[in-house]
Amino acid sequence: MKKFKSILFYTALTISAMIFVYPFYWMVMASIAPENEIGSLTIVPTSLTLSSYAQMVDKIPIGGAFINSLIVASSITIGVLIFGSMIGYALSKLVFRGRELIFYVIIFTMTLPFQITLIPQYIIMVKFGWIDTYWALIVPYLINALSIIMFRQYFKSIPDSLIDAARLDGCNELQIIFRILWPNSMPAIITIGIITFMASWNEVLWPLIVIRDESLMTMPQLVTLFAVGGRAESQLGVKLASAVMLALPIVLAYLFFQKYFIQSMASTGIKE
Amino acid sequence: MFVAFPVVFSVVLTFHKWNIIAPMEYTGLNNYILLFNDKIFLKSVGNTLIFLLIHIPLQIIIALFIAEILNQKIKLKGAFRGAFFLPVIVSGVVVTILWQQLYGFDTGLFNRLLTGIGLGKIGWLTDPDIAMASIAVMATWKNVGLYIILFLVGLQTVPTQYYEAADLEGANHWQKFFKITLPMINPTIFMVVILSTIGGFSLFIEPYIMTGGGPLNSTISAVLYIYKQGFFYYHMGYAATLGLFFAFIILAVVVVQKKFIEKDH
Numbered sequence: 001m002k003k004f005k006s007i008l009f010y011t012a013l014t015i016s017a018m019i020f021v022y023p024f025y026w027m028v029m030a031s032i033a034p035e036n037e038i039g040s041l042t043i044v045p046t047s048l049t050l051s052s053y054a055q056m057v058d059k060i061p062i063g064g065a066f067i068n069s070l071i072v073a074s075s076i077t078i079g080v081l082i083f084g085s086m087i088g089y090a091l092s093k094l095v096f097r098g099r100e101l102i103f104y105v106i107i108f109t110m111t112l113p114f115q116i117t118l119i120p121q122y123i124i125m126v127k128f129g130w131i132d133t134y135w136a137l138i139v140p141y142l143i144n145a146l147s148i149i150m151f152r153q154y155f156k157s158i159p160d161s162l163i164d165a166a167r168l169d170g171c172n173e174l175q176i177i178f179r180i181l182w183p184n185s186m187p188a189i190i191t192i193g194i195i196t197f198m199a200s201w202n203e204v205l206w207p208l209i210v211i212r213d214e215s216l217m218t219m220p221q222l223v224t225l226f227a228v229g230g231r232a233e234s235q236l237g238v239k240l241a242s243a244v245m246l247a248l249p250i251v252l253a254y255l256f257f258q259k260y261f262i263q264s265m266a267s268t269g270i271k272e
Numbered sequence: 273m274f275v276a277f278p279v280v281f282s283v284v285l286t287f288h289k290w291n292i293i294a295p296m297e298y299t300g301l302n303n304y305i306l307l308f309n310d311k312i313f314l315k316s317v318g319n320t321l322i323f324l325l326i327h328i329p330l331q332i333i334i335a336l337f338i339a340e341i342l343n344q345k346i347k348l349k350g351a352f353r354g355a356f357f358l359p360v361i362v363s364g365v366v367v368t369i370l371w372q373q374l375y376g377f378d379t380g381l382f383n384r385l386l387t388g389i390g391l392g393k394i395g396w397l398t399d400p401d402i403a404m405a406s407i408a409v410m411a412t413w414k415n416v417g418l419y420i421i422l423f424l425v426g427l428q429t430v431p432t433q434y435y436e437a438a439d440l441e442g443a444n445h446w447q448k449f450f451k452i453t454l455p456m457i458n459p460t461i462f463m464v465v466i467l468s469t470i471g472g473f474s475l476f477i478e479p480y481i482m483t484g485g486g487p488l489n490s491t492i493s494a495v496l497y498i499y500k501q502g503f504f505y506y507h508m509g510y511a512a513t514l515g516l517f518f519a520f521i522i523l524a525v526v527v528v529q530k531k532f533i534e535k536d537h
Contacts, residue, residue, distance in 0.1 A: 039379030
């Protein structure tokens with residue numbers, strides 16, 4: 001009976017796992033299959049070709065979009081870590097009037113649906129003359145409520161005596177944050193870093209709104225417009241090749257840091 | 273300041289007509305009157321609710337089922353978990369382009385499977401009665417990995433003594449599941465409902481790529497419609513009105529869910 005049960009479990013798990021992995025496998029195979037075979041492809045094509053990739057590179061500036069995505073996602077991640085830890089430090093370790101009020105305002109911004117702020121934020125970008133610049137892609141994301149709350153929470157667990165000792169040694173506030181707190185907060189930094197980078201890498205609605213110039217587009221936006229617009233000329237292989245390129249960097253990172261990805265995502269869900 | 277300004281500005285905008293270039297024109301409550309007579313907007317809100325009604329129960333059932341199995345003594349647990357989590361980290365753009373092919377009418381994998389076992393083809397994305405459900409199934413496939421992990425964490429907080437006591441009294445697997453597991457992980461269920469509600473209300477890129485909102489506006493989501501009003505027609509005042517109104521719907525739904533689940537507890 002016990003044995004039967006465990007066979008049942010493994011079968012169910014294997015079938016479910018296949019349902020989640022096989023479509024990705026199919027996508028990669030379809031992107032390197034000859035175009036006329038995609039419609040009947042199941043496991044492996046009869047021959048392999050990179051022609052879909054060659055055509056895609058010909059049609060869209062995918063390399064430039066990769067660089068743009070890298071610049072935008074890295075800048076946002078670094079900014080969120082720096083500002084998040086500075087504000088998180090002030091809210092957890094410094095005593096000043098209105099501290100709790102500021103904290104509640106930050107929580108309130110988290111619960112505010114983005115559907116309200118979308119239009120006003122766009123208008124701000126227009127008034128600043130930031131449409132079609134990196135600024136529009138980066139600046140609105142630099143201060144992030146969730147990261148502030150997570151840093152605040154984490155810093156609270158670090159004893160005040162450590163900070164007092166650093167102050168006696170002549171550290172200023174910035175040195176305390178980056179020399180004393182950062183090395184002691186690696187789990188928080190990794191978690192916030194991963195979720196921020198992933199969210200900015202995958203963001204697509206905002207770029208669609210503020211970027212019109214193709215040379216400034218990030219990968220998700222470029223791939224979206226390529227798939228929706230007529231330029232893929234209804235060739236499945238080319239569309240799928242662009243999707244593979246978009247997925248590749250994050251999937252590679254995931255393969256190396258799988259444990260951190262899962263922990264990070266799960267912990268943000270739990271803290272909310 | 274950076275919080276208050278957009279909100280206040282948004283409210284001001286709802287009383288104006290503005291295409292950004294020409295000066296703002298005060299129109300009183302006109303935007304609100306337009307909204308309540310805008311059949312497409314009301315349909316887009318309805319569509320979004322339909323999406324949630326399919327997506328959330330499906331997500332909870334599948335996530336709980338897989339988490340429950342993964343919570344047994346299973347080898348290769350990490351590998352399985354990694355597989356379920358893969359769609360979560362990948363961009364929605366990738367998932368949508370991929371599933372558009374899987375749902376394809378003539379050569380899509382699903383219809384090939386159906387004709388292979390002798391059934392007829394289904395217009396996954398072309399039949400207005402089915403298209404939204406197709407998108408909800410895809411979204412579930414994309415997100416369920418995260419909720420499997422959350423449920424796993426929740427399941428591990430249930431004290432094993434409870435199960436041992438139930439075993440002594442001869443309870444079967446289902447009794448244990450409904451009498452012990454479900455009540456104990458109620459907080460996790462609540463969190464999953466809220467998270468997927470908020471996620472579902474921001475549904476945008478999937479219909480944008482897959483169907484453009486069609487067929488017959490059956491998949492147009494509220495965010496997609498706001499996007500079209502704002503950034504296709506440049507009806508800034510009207511789009512802000514839709515955004516504000518829709519945000520109130522979101523808050524109302526979340527509050528109702530909260531009341532409902534707390535009472536249930």
